[in-house]
Amino acid sequence: MFDLRIYKRLPGFELAVELVHGDSDPSRRSTPALSVTKGQTLTVLFGPSGSGKTLTLQCIAGLVRPDAGRIVLDGEVAFDSAAGIDTPPQARRVGYVFQDYALFPHLTVGQNVAYGLGRQSRPQVRSIVDSMLALMRLEGLADRRPRELSGGQQQRVALARALVTRPRLLLLDEPFSALDGPTRAELRRDLRALQQQLGIPTLLVTHDLAEAYTLADRIAVMSAGRILQVGPPEEVVYRPNTREVARCTGGTNLFVGQVRACAEEGCTVQVGDVQLDTLPCRQAPGAIVELSIRPERIMLLRLDRPPGPRDNELTGCIVDETSSGLTHTLYFRLDGPRLRNGAYDLEIDLPAYVYERLDVGDERRWSISIKRSAIHVMGPPGFDPPQSTLSILPTIDDSCSK
Amino acid sequence: MGLLERVIQQGAEAPSRITHHALLTRLPLILGAMLFTLFVALPLVALFTRTGLVGLVVPLTRPVAQVALRLSLLTATATTALAVLAGTPLAYLLARYQFRGRAALDTLVDLPVVLPPAVAGVALLMAFGRRGLLGGLLAEWGLEVPFTSVAVIMAQTFVAAPLYVRAARAGFGGVDQRLEQVSATLGVSGWATFWRVTLPLARPALLGGAIMTWARALGEFGATILFAGNFAGRTQTMPLAIYSALQSDLEAALAMSAALVLVSFAVLLAFRAATRRAVGDV
Numbered sequence: 001m002f003d004l005r006i007y008k009r010l011p012g013f014e015l016a017v018e019l020v021h022g023d024s025d026p027s028r029r030s031t032p033a034l035s036v037t038k039g040q041t042l043t044v045l046f047g048p049s050g051s052g053k054t055l056t057l058q059c060i061a062g063l064v065r066p067d068a069g070r071i072v073l074d075g076e077v078a079f080d081s082a083a084g085i086d087t088p089p090q091a092r093r094v095g096y097v098f099q100d101y102a103l104f105p106h107l108t109v110g111q112n113v114a115y116g117l118g119r120q121s122r123p124q125v126r127s128i129v130d131s132m133l134a135l136m137r138l139e140g141l142a143d144r145r146p147r148e149l150s151g152g153q154q155q156r157v158a159l160a161r162a163l164v165t166r167p168r169l170l171l172l173d174e175p176f177s178a179l180d181g182p183t184r185a186e187l188r189r190d191l192r193a194l195q196q197q198l199g200i201p202t203l204l205v206t207h208d209l210a211e212a213y214t215l216a217d218r219i220a221v222m223s224a225g226r227i228l229q230v231g232p233p234e235e236v237v238y239r240p241n242t243r244e245v246a247r248c249t250g251g252t253n254l255f256v257g258q259v260r261a262c263a264e265e266g267c268t269v270q271v272g273d274v275q276l277d278t279l280p281c282r283q284a285p286g287a288i289v290e291l292s293i294r295p296e297r298i299m300l301l302r303l304d305r306p307p308g309p310r311d312n313e314l315t316g317c318i319v320d321e322t323s324s325g326l327t328h329t330l331y332f333r334l335d336g337p338r339l340r341n342g343a344y345d346l347e348i349d350l351p352a353y354v355y356e357r358l359d360v361g362d363e364r365r366w367s368i369s370i371k372r373s374a375i376h377v378m379g380p381p382g383f384d385p386p387q388s389t390l391s392i393l394p395t396i397d398d399s400c401s402k
Numbered sequence: 403m404g405l406l407e408r409v410i411q412q413g414a415e416a417p418s419r420i421t422h423h424a425l426l427t428r429l430p431l432i433l434g435a436m437l438f439t440l441f442v443a444l445p446l447v448a449l450f451t452r453t454g455l456v457g458l459v460v461p462l463t464r465p466v467a468q469v470a471l472r473l474s475l476l477t478a479t480a481t482t483a484l485a486v487l488a489g490t491p492l493a494y495l496l497a498r499y500q501f502r503g504r505a506a507l508d509t510l511v512d513l514p515v516v517l518p519p520a521v522a523g524v525a526l527l528m529a530f531g532r533r534g535l536l537g538g539l540l541a542e543w544g545l546e547v548p549f550t551s552v553a554v555i556m557a558q559t560f561v562a563a564p565l566y567v568r569a570a571r572a573g574f575g576g577v578d579q580r581l582e583q584v585s586a587t588l589g590v591s592g593w594a595t596f597w598r599v600t601l602p603l604a605r606p607a608l609l610g611g612a613i614m615t616w617a618r619a620l621g622e623f624g625a626t627i628l629f630a631g632n633f634a635g636r637t638q639t640m641p642l643a644i645y646s647a648l649q650s651d652l653e654a655a656l657a658m659s660a661a662l663v664l665v666s667f668a669v670l671l672a673f674r675a676a677t678r679r680a681v682g683d684v
Contacts, residue, residue: 063583089586096587102580106602115598116588165588 003072006059015052015059015066015225042195042202046212046236047222047248053205054099056222057171060203061096062089074168095162095170095200100178101154103146109133109157110142116165128164135194136160152183159191163198170195172204176211188214209250213237221245238294239376246292246378252347253293255339256381259283266372272345273337276312276370281377290378295329296349297374300358301367312370318360319344328355332368449660453653461657469635470643470658477554477639478619484555485563485615490608493570494600498579511571514564522560523628530556530629553630554637561625562618566611573607574600609676617669621662 008015045053058064060071062078065086071079073094078087104112113129120128133139136156146154155175162170175191176184192215195202206212212219213233220230221240229236229245240246243254257271259281267281271291283289303315316334320343323329328351331344339345348368350360360366450458461467495501496508514522530547531537540547547553577600585595601608623641630637632646640658647655 061583061587063586089583090589090591092587093589094587096584098580098584102578102584104581104584104599106599115585116590118589161584161588 003070004056004060005069006056006066006071007068008055008059008064008066010055015055017052017056017222017225017227041217042192042204042215044212044216044219045203045205045222046209046216046219047207049207051222052225053207053222054173057096057173057203057205060169061094061171062087062092063096093165093168095165095167097155097158097162097170097172097175099174101146101158103154103157103161105146107146108142109138109144109146109149112146112157113142113160113164115161132160132164137190150183151179152187155179155187156190159194163194163200167200170200170202172202174205174207177206177208184211191215209237209248221248223248240292240378242378243290243292243381246290246376250295251292251376252295255291255293257289257291259285259287259289261285267377269375269377272339272341274314274334274339276375277372278375278377279372283377283379288380290381292376292378293346293370294374294376295347296327297371298332298346298348299369299371300330300348300350300354300360301369302358302363303365303367305367310369311372312375313367314370315365315367316345317365323352326352328352328360330360332366446663449656449663452656457653458657458660461651461654462661464654466634466638466643466647467654467658470638470640471661473551473554473635473638474620474640477551477558478616480555481558481562481619482566482612482616484559485566486608486612489563489567490570493567494574494596496567496571497574511564511567514561515568517561519561519622519624520628523557523625526553526557526560526625526629548629549631549633549637551630551636554626554639557625557629558619558622561622562615565618566608566615569611569614570604570608573604573611576607577603606676606678610673613669613673613676617666617673620665620669 004017006015006017045056047053055064059066059069059079060073066079066081068081069079070077070081073092077083077085078092078094079085104115107115110129110133113132114125117125117128129142133142136159138153138156138160141149141153141157146157149157155178159172159175172191176187179187188211204215206215216233218231219233219236221228221236223244228248229241231239236245237249240249240251246254255271257269257276260268260270260275262268262280262283262285264280267278267283269276269278269281269289269291276291278291281289299310301310301313307313314334315336316332318330319333320331321328327349330348330350332346332348333344334346346368350358355361462471492511496504496511527534527548529535529537530540530553532541532546532548537547547556581599581603582592582595585599586592590598620639621641622639623645626637626639627642627645632638632642634643634646638646640662644655644658644662647658
């Protein structure tokens, strides 16, 4: 549905993005959870602040002119630096919802929503606006001014205003960042339902992993002006291609190791002084690889529990911990051979109820088991993954960047 | 003396030691405020107390006053119209675009505001006077600008129009550009966006600027008398008529002055109403 190649250089920042929407890649279509038709896909641009997410949206909408590249929307070229094409924003039919909504303060809610409806008869405009307000659960607010609305209502007005023009692509810039928790959760569900219902391809920007995971058909992980990986949420989170992606998606246990042996049922990787059993990893023995162990998938076992056939059983003690209220993060130091030097070897995330049930607060010494499936083996450090599925744009001009 | 009462009342609610202290620190404030208020209020009061109400109204019906009043209203309004027509695009340019020489243009626009009006009058003479830069050329075409009603408008425009441009520039600059961007993504062209978003949002500032320009033009004296002269019926505006009358007919001068005070007061009220809407507490 859209096809982007954008290059833009700003003082101290370089954006180089390539993204293909409405993927023809059959391996993705076969994933049942993602068997949505092209028009319904919601792509999340996910990355830390300053990674170029908003700039990407602005380039697509035509608000910022890329230095080079090509933007194709619905088969129509909106921008092509080589061909000298640069369609102005008002002709692109791209809906854009700003982070703080940017509602017209001098217009009522109804006038805001009707703003983009061209020359149509008055009753026609009214009926379109009324049905859109009903769809967004904003009935009865048509005569209010934006400043008389709550944040959530303002957000829905902004969405309604963009949707009435039937854009071929909807861009949402951190749409929920200014809202409180419960409102945010509610509006996320609404947006998902609405997007499925209207079938408008959507590109949403967020730096919130949970938000990206809940909403996305696929996530494009962005960092420092580059798209690092594109894929379904579970792939990006549990099978990151690089250390950088793993770090962005909450991978806190990152190691470098060497493959010792490989067999049908799995491989053995040497990490520090420990040999870890992993799933088959398509690497030759002797290869240097990076590993990510998800902190929430490490199992905590009582020391007095009878030994059994468990993957990667190790013992140690909790040297420190922090809590977010819902999740406890334990800093675990191994007794014998270490995974790495330092105060601790692993971070372990534990839901609060498990933490309480196991009495972790009183007991510091534990055994742990790391399932083979919890260890994700990536390529060698600095490894550049194949570009066919990742759509990473090679740096166009490297002479100026470090 | 509402202020004093309030201060004392506030003091009375607090313990006595603090009362003393509060009164002591506030005394200079109160004295200063009173001094200033008296200084401004006294002359204005004096204007109205010298003669009775009849004495303030009757001289206004004399032809000299009538002619001057009409000329003043006419020229001030023409000046404001000129300022809005030419100043709006200039203000938008200054608020929205970065270009070479922008800072210089910005300063040039502000200059007449601080320039002494007499200097403005001399400068206008040097440009459009018979031996001025452009004056010779204009004279050849049979156009004599100085000492005509047109010269009055030019003098007023030179001095007062920058007030409008400054206000409009700030007004346009205060309009969130993302609103214009949103408008574009909704399929509305730049020109329509200006009329539907930018102008309505900047309107209070533009209105305030226009009112200030009109008021300043109405009171213009120095540049007018130097560039346009003081000819009854042609270039003698209210301030000039007051100046002339003061030497022969004090009653008329007083009446016209009182009339201008009332007009100024009305202008101030209008300005407040216009700019209060800008803040948004309708």
